[in-house]
Amino acid sequence: MMKHSRDRLQGFLAGILTTALALGLGSAALAAGRSIQIEDGITVTINGARFSPRNVKGEQVPLFSYDGTTYAPVRALCEAAGMTVSYDSASRTARITTEDMALAADPNASSYITADRARELALQHAGVSSAEAVFLQTKLDREDGVVCYDVEFYSGSTEYDYDIDALTGAVLSFDHDLDNYSIHRPSSGQTAQEDLITSAQAQQIALDRAPSGARVVKCELDRDDGRYVYEVELREGRTEYECDVNAVTGVILKWEVDYD
Numbered sequence: 001m002m003k004h005s006r007d008r009l010q011g012f013l014a015g016i017l018t019t020a021l022a023l024g025l026g027s028a029a030l031a032a033g034r035s036i037q038i039e040d041g042i043t044v045t046i047n048g049a050r051f052s053p054r055n056v057k058g059e060q061v062p063l064f065s066y067d068g069t070t071y072a073p074v075r076a077l078c079e080a081a082g083m084t085v086s087y088d089s090a091s092r093t094a095r096i097t098t099e100d101m102a103l104a105a106d107p108n109a110s111s112y113i114t115a116d117r118a119r120e121l122a123l124q125h126a127g128v129s130s131a132e133a134v135f136l137q138t139k140l141d142r143e144d145g146v147v148c149y150d151v152e153f154y155s156g157s158t159e160y161d162y163d164i165d166a167l168t169g170a171v172l173s174f175d176h177d178l179d180n181y182s183i184h185r186p187s188s189g190q191t192a193q194e195d196l197i198t199s200a201q202a203q204q205i206a207l208d209r210a211p212s213g214a215r216v217v218k219c220e221l222d223r224d225d226g227r228y229v230y231e232v233e234l235r236e237g238r239t240e241y242e243c244d245v246n247a248v249t250g251v252i253l254k255w256e257v258d259y260d
Helices: 005-031 074-080 099-104 115-126 199-209
Strands: 044-046 049-051 064-066 069-071 084-088 093-097 133-143 146-155 158-165 171-178 215-224 227-236 239-246 252-259
Touching (some): 074 084, 074 093, 115 146, 115 158, 133 158, 199 227, 199 252
Antiparallel strands (some): 084 093, 133 146, 146 158, 158 171, 215 227, 239 252
């Protein structure tokens, strides 16, 4: 089984905090007369957009690489990724809170509609029955200061994306796109081995998502939360892609990218 994204995020944050400590130790080392060589001119992107960190004064902070590790300021990087950062000077502790935890701690959280109700409202608006829908995700999010459910699902070969107000249930925005494949559906009410797409089909779905030149290094059929899933791993140079494909519908449930 692949690591969950939350585990990956926690490891990522631990690396950032370690970076902050390493920078402090580096300063001490310099004070003691030691010197290091660094590579500057480093560029980092977040979701494809170039990341230019700035300090509390609005001044740009350069990124740099040393001994194979890229160093960046904790607050600027985490806030750009949608996390909340605070610092307790008394205990010298940087507190980083992910978006989902911040939303769950909202005083209005007890008044939110349920995820099931958000899915129901999205289906009603789309004119799609629950039997025709395959949900990809339903998660709390924040859009323009409003807490909402981000609901994504497939019906046939169409992908739907809805933002549903978590307090009122109103449809804040919606979109749908025609995809390039049709969802495979089982021939009976019970999922049997003959109802599943093949390993070759799952690999091709993953390859269609990955950049040209990627190759499959692993494909295993597993059961996750009561459903069959193909776990596909691909590589392209030093980049690794991890993909979960629903073995009944052919829908990509999870896509992760890692760099060696």
